[in-house]
Amino acid sequence: MSATECGPAAGEAPSAPAGDRRAAVRDGLGVGVAVGLSGLAFGAAAVTAGLSPPQACALSLLAFTGASQFALTGVIGGGGGLVAGTLGAVLLGGRNALYGLRLARTLEARGWRRALAAQAVIDETTAVATAQEGRDAARAGFYTTAVTLYVMWNLTTLLGAAGAARLGDPEAIGLDVLGPAVFLALLWPRLTADRAGAGVAMGAAVIAVAATPLLPPGVPVMLAAAAALPALVTRGGAR
Template identity: 75%
Template sequence: MMTVTESDAGSDAGTARRRSAALRDGLGVGLGVGVSGLAFGAAAVTAGLSVAQACTLSLVAFTGASQFALVGVVGSGGALATGTLGAVLLGGRNALYGLRLADLLRVRGWRRLAAAQVVIDETTAVATAQPDRASARTGFYVTAVSLYLAWNLTTLVGALGASRVGDPAAFGLDTLGPAVFLALLWPRLSAGGTERRVAAAAAVIAVGATPLLPSGVPVMLAAAAALPVLLRPGRGARADAEEQP
């Protein structure tokens, strides 16, 4: 990741340039992805949540995949307890992002309480793509603020819009949930063979378990598709070596 030379890192012009690049990245992702709150708001109301419930979920949970997962279970009439568990487990990746970001952001005290809420896919992606700590922090916070505002505002608009639309399925809104995940996952699937094998195994596990287990459980079970990397020391060590600069 640290590709910047010592002399460039020391110059004010270089610092300013990298921070404005981080600002652009952050605003682009924040506003671009934030607009898909429209899809969430519409999907939530389509599934049977009230407008207030959809907005509360976006304000408090603020992690798209978990929100879509809970809404999916509500819409399919699954057990709410299992659906909640599945949605929270899906948010487990944010804990892993937090582990990664703690060293990069170095937030202390009460500020950690606020920063934690915006540790999600997009902020992690922008922060870890920056060449130095200062621009990583800029990228993280710019993405966080623009995405939080856009996501919550468009959730409200989408929820109000869908509640006025007769049959949202007629507009193809039920396709938006899986399409959002597919678009977010795409760069990783096209990048690595291990990623594609884990993805294929996860899809087989989830689809195979769907007729047998309560809604929400098959998705949780699919996390097992990533387990083989724990059992293969060679592979893990090699992947680690490739990450070294």
């Protein structure tokens, strides 16, 4: 038997030791809890934008991608229509499809498990999974992050929405700034990650500022998000 037959297949990482898997689980728990707490801000921002607590919770349950959710509620809160807000959210969420291509061979999910895994392919789960050494550790990190963050995000969305609804008028105490503030916090690492990302961000900002006085609410967000599509296509092709 040759050395090639004995070792792992070309391009595949060997299975990780138990210690690496435990480290991946710790990473996933930490990221899931830390990021999940921002669901409080989303729940409050969604109610401030005009959504009911059940609508805010349904959005977190079904969409489960923070930047897109904040973009949608931001458009609605600014007077834009549901169609414009949804299209902008979909454009922002398009990057998750490229993440899925990156993780497909690592997760090797089939059937209904593939659909569940696709729902959990977001920035945080991808970051934790790709930071691990070995396929087993990557899977452990991905699923730990996914479950922890999904539970935390939906729980805190409920708490934030219910709390904001009980206040009567969230804008009166300044909760209307939570949506834009947390949205910026979610995007900031992507703006500073590399020069290409910063260039896309600047281009999107210029488009949004120029279009805001001329177009209805929601349309500038869609145009700004579209500015990132060439970079996504180029990066996806490279991968």
